[in-house]
Amino acid sequence: MSEQEKEQRPVEMREPKTPTQRPFRVIELLASMRFAIGLVCAIAVACIIATLLPQGPEVAEHLQKNPDAGRWLKRLAAAGLTTVFSSWWFIGMLTALGASLAVCVMRRLKVLVSLGVGAAGKVLTFGTLFVHIGILLTLVGGVIKLFWSERGAIQIREGEQASAFVTDDNRQEPLPYTLQLVKFEIEHYATPTTNTEDEILAVQWPGKEDGVMFPVVIGVERLVMSKASATGSNQTFRLTALRRVPDFTIDTATRAVQTRSEKMLNPAILVRITGNGPTIERWLFARYPNFDMTAMSGHNGPSASTPFKLQYKVVVNTPEQPHIKSFKSSLKILQGTNVVREKTIEVNSPLSYGGYSFYQSGYNENDLSWTVLLVVRDPSVPVVYLGFILLAAGAFLTACWRAEKVKEESKC
Amino acid sequence: MLTHLFDVALVAYPLALLLAAVNLFAPRRWLDALATVGLAIGVLALTAYMSLRWAEAGRAPFSNMFESLVLFAWTIPLVYLVLRIGGKTVAVLLPPTALLALLLLVYASAFLSSEIQPLMPALRSNWLAFHVMACLIGYGSFAVSCLAAIGYLIASRTASKVSPANQDLLEAVMSKTASFGFLFLVVGIAMGAVWANVAWGTYWSWDPKETWSLITALIYAVFLHGRYLRGWQSRRMAWIAIIGFISVLITYVGVNYLMKGLHSYAS
Numbered sequence: 157m158s159e160q161e162k163e164q165r166p167v168e169m170r171e172p173k174t175p176t177q178r179p180f181r182v183i184e185l186l187a188s189m190r191f192a193i194g195l196v197c198a199i200a201v202a203c204i205i206a207t208l209l210p211q212g213p214e215v216a217e218h219l220q221k222n223p224d225a226g227r228w229l230k231r232l233a234a235a236g237l238t239t240v241f242s243s244w245w246f247i248g249m250l251t252a253l254g255a256s257l258a259v260c261v262m263r264r265l266k267v268l269v270s271l272g273v274g275a276a277g278k279v280l281t282f283g284t285l286f287v288h289i290g291i292l293l294t295l296v297g298g299v300i301k302l303f304w305s306e307r308g309a310i311q312i313r314e315g316e317q318a319s320a321f322v323t324d325d326n327r328q329e330p331l332p333y334t335l336q337l338v339k340f341e342i343e344h345y346a347t348p349t350t351n352t353e354d355e356i357l358a359v360q361w362p363g364k365e366d367g368v369m370f371p372v373v374i375g376v377e378r379l380v381m382s383k384a385s386a387t388g389s390n391q392t393f394r395l396t397a398l399r400r401v402p403d404f405t406i407d408t409a410t411r412a413v414q415t416r417s418e419k420m421l422n423p424a425i426l427v428r429i430t431g432n433g434p435t436i437e438r439w440l441f442a443r444y445p446n447f448d449m450t451a452m453s454g455h456n457g458p459s460a461s462t463p464f465k466l467q468y469k470v471v472v473n474t475p476e477q478p479h480i481k482s483f484k485s486s487l488k489i490l491q492g493t494n495v496v497r498e499k500t501i502e503v504n505s506p507l508s509y510g511g512y513s514f515y516q517s518g519y520n521e522n523d524l525s526w527t528v529l530l531v532v533r534d535p536s537v538p539v540v541y542l543g544f545i546l547l548a549a550g551a552f553l554t555a556c557w558r559a560e561k562v563k564e565e566s567k568c
Numbered sequence: 569m570l571t572h573l574f575d576v577a578l579v580a581y582p583l584a585l586l587l588a589a590v591n592l593f594a595p596r597r598w599l600d601a602l603a604t605v606g607l608a609i610g611v612l613a614l615t616a617y618m619s620l621r622w623a624e625a626g627r628a629p630f631s632n633m634f635e636s637l638v639l640f641a642w643t644i645p646l647v648y649l650v651l652r653i654g655g656k657t658v659a660v661l662l663p664p665t666a667l668l669a670l671l672l673l674v675y676a677s678a679f680l681s682s683e684i685q686p687l688m689p690a691l692r693s694n695w696l697a698f699h700v701m702a703c704l705i706g707y708g709s710f711a712v713s714c715l716a717a718i719g720y721l722i723a724s725r726t727a728s729k730v731s732p733a734n735q736d737l738l739e740a741v742m743s744k745t746a747s748f749g750f751l752f753l754v755v756g757i758a759m760g761a762v763w764a765n766v767a768w769g770t771y772w773s774w775d776p777k778e779t780w781s782l783i784t785a786l787i788y789a790v791f792l793h794g795r796y797l798r799g800w801q802s803r804r805m806a807w808i809a810i811i812g813f814i815s816v817l818i819t820y821v822g823v824n825y826l827m828k829g830l831h832s833y834a835s
Binding site: 189192193196197199200203204206207211241298307345479480481482483502503504505506513515530532534537540541544547548551552554555 | 689748754761768770774782789790
C-alpha cells in the first residue's frame with residue numbers, strides 16, 4: 157500500500173503517528189498492529205499445540221498407555237508444553253494481548269474524541285471499539301476468575317442440611333447460609349411398556365456355523381449366494397417373504413391359511429424361493445423350525461428342496477432401560493430458620509443466591525437419596541457477559557458497515 | 569413425509585449442480601436462474617424437513633452429527649442465496665456450493681442414523697438451538713468465503729480468461745462472508761460459553777472444541793485486520809481464508825473424532 161493510499165484511508169483505520177521518544181517505545185510496540193497480529197498468531201499456535209499434546213492429568217494417562225513416551229514427555233513438560241494454558245508464557249501472551257488491546261482502545265477513544273469522524277466512520281469506530289473492549293473485558297474476567305473464584309462440592313442426603321462445602325483443593329469453606337436438600341429424583345423418558353419383537357429370516361448352509369440373517373419385510377426380495385464348497389457350483393437364490401400370519405391355522409376343507417388371532421401364538425411366514433429350478437413357496441414356522449410346508453402343489457419331493465436350511469425366528473425384546481431425562485434436586489436456602497429461597501435445580505437450571513451458584517453435578521447410584529452439588533462463586537461472570545455483549549454488538553456493527561462498504565466498492 | 573422432504577433436497581442439489589456446471593461452459597441466463605431455483609428448492613425442502621423434525625422431536629434438531637450435517641448442508645447454500653438476493657452475481661460459486669451441500673447430505677444419509685434420539689440432560693437447553701445455529705451459519709459463511717478464495721486464486725492464475733471485475737467480485741465476496749462468518753462465530757462462541765456456565769458452572773474450560781473455535785476466530789481476526797487495516801494483498805487474504813476454513817473443519821469434525829472433551833456427544 158502506497159503512502160498516498162494510506163493517507164486516503166478513513167482516519168480510524170490509520171495507525172497513529174508514532175512518537176520516537178524512548179519512554180513511548182513499549183507503548184508503541186503494544187499499539188503496533190504488526191505486534192498484535194504476531195501475538196494473535198503465537199496464541200493460536202500455542203492453542204494448537206495444547207490440543208495435540210496431552211495436557212495436565214492426561215500426561216499420566218498417556219504415560220500409562222505408552223511407557224516409552226516418558227523421555228520426550230519430560231522434555232515437553234519442562235518446556236511447559238504439557239500445561240500450556242496455565243504456563244507463565246501463555247498467560248504472559250494473554251496479558252500482552254490485553255495490554256495491546258488497552259492501548260488500542262485508548263488511542264481509538266482519543267481519535268474519536270479529538271478529531272471526530274463521519275457518520276459511517278463512527279459506526280466502524282464504535283464497532284471496532286466495542287469488539288476490542290469486549291475482548292479486553294473477557295480477559296479481565298479471566299483474571300478475576302483466576303484469583304477470586306471458588307469451586308467445590310457438597311454431597312448431601314434428602315432432609316439433611318449443609319452450611320459448608322469442600323473446595324477443589326480439599327478445604328472446608330463456610331456458606332453464608334444453610335442449604336437443605338428436600339428431595340432428589342431422576343426423571344426418565346417415557347418408553348414402551350410392552351415387549352417388542354424382531355422377526356428374522358435365517359439362511360443356514362449345511363456344515364457351516366455362520367449363516368445369513370435378514371429382517372422379515374413383506375415383499376422385499378433378498379439375494380442369497382450359494383457357496384461353491386457346499387454345492388460344487390455357484391448359485392443365486394432370491395427369497396421373498398410373501399405373507400405373515402401371527403397365529404397360523406389352515407382350513408382343512410379349503411386348504412386356505414388363516415390366523416386365529418392377532419397374538420403371536422403360532423407365527424408363520426410364507427417365503428418364495430427362486431433359484432435355477434422351479435419357484436417354491438414355503439411356509440416357515442417360528443415355533444416349529446424343523447417343520448415346513450410347501451405351498452405349491454405338485455412340487456413336493458426332490459425338486460422342492462433347497463441346498464440351505466431356512467428358519468423363521470421371532471426374537472422378543474424386553475423393554476429397554478429408559479433413557480435418563482433429568483436429575484432433579486429440590487433445594488431450600490435457610491437464614492436461621494427462615495426459608496429465603498427454594499428451587500428444584502437440574503442440569504441447565506442452577507440455583508444462585510448470595511454470590512454462590514449450586515449446580516446439579518451427580519448422584520449416588522446405590523443410594524438415590526443422595527445428591528452431589530457443584531458450588532461455584534465466580535465474580536467474573538457479569539464482567540465476561542458484558543464483554544460478550546460488547547463483542548457481539550461490535551462484530552455486528554463492523555460486519556454491517558463493511559457490507560455497506562463492499563456494496564459501494566462493487567458499484568464502482 | 570420427513571423422508572420425502574430430505575429426498576427433495578437430495579434431488580434438487582445435484583440438479584442445481586448439473587445446471588450450474590453446464591452454465592459455466594455454455595453461459596445462459598435461464599440456466600443460471602434454473603440452477604439458483606434448484607438450490608433454493610433444496611434449501612426450502614431442508615427448512616421444512618428440519619421444522620417437521622423439530623416438531624416431531626419436540627426440540628431443536630441440532631443435537632447429533634446427522635442433524636448438524638443437515639443444518640450445515642442448509643446454511644452453505646443459504647449464505648450463497650443471500651448473496652444472490654443482495655445483488656452479487658457470483659454464478660461461478662454455485663457449482664461448488666451445491667456440490668459441498670450435496671456431499672454433506674449424501675454422507676449424512678449414507679453413514680449416519682437419522683433416528684430421533686432422546687436428549688441427554690446436558691443438551692436439554694434452549695441455548696442448544698441458538699449456539700449451534702449461530703456457529704453453523706458462521707461455518708456456512710466461511711465455506712462460501714473459502715470457495716470464493718479458491719475461485720479468486722484460480723482466476724488470478726488465469727487472469728486473461730477472467731475479467732478483473734469478476735476477480736474483484738470474488739475478493740469482495742470472500743471478505744464479506746468472512747466478516748459475517750466472524751460475527752456469527754463470535755456470537756456462537758459467546759452463546760456456547762453462557763450455556764456452559766449455566767450447565768457446568770464455568771464459561772470456558774479449554775475443551776478441544778472450545779480451543780479450536782478460538783483458533784478459528786483468531787485466524788479470521790487476523791484476516792479482518794489484514795484485509796481492512798493493513799491492506800494486505802488479495803492473494804494472501806485468499807490463503808488465510810482457506811486456512812481459516814481448514815480450521816473450521818477441524819473444529820467441526822476433527823475434534824469430535826480425534827479429541828475427547830465436553831463436546832464428545834457431537835460425534
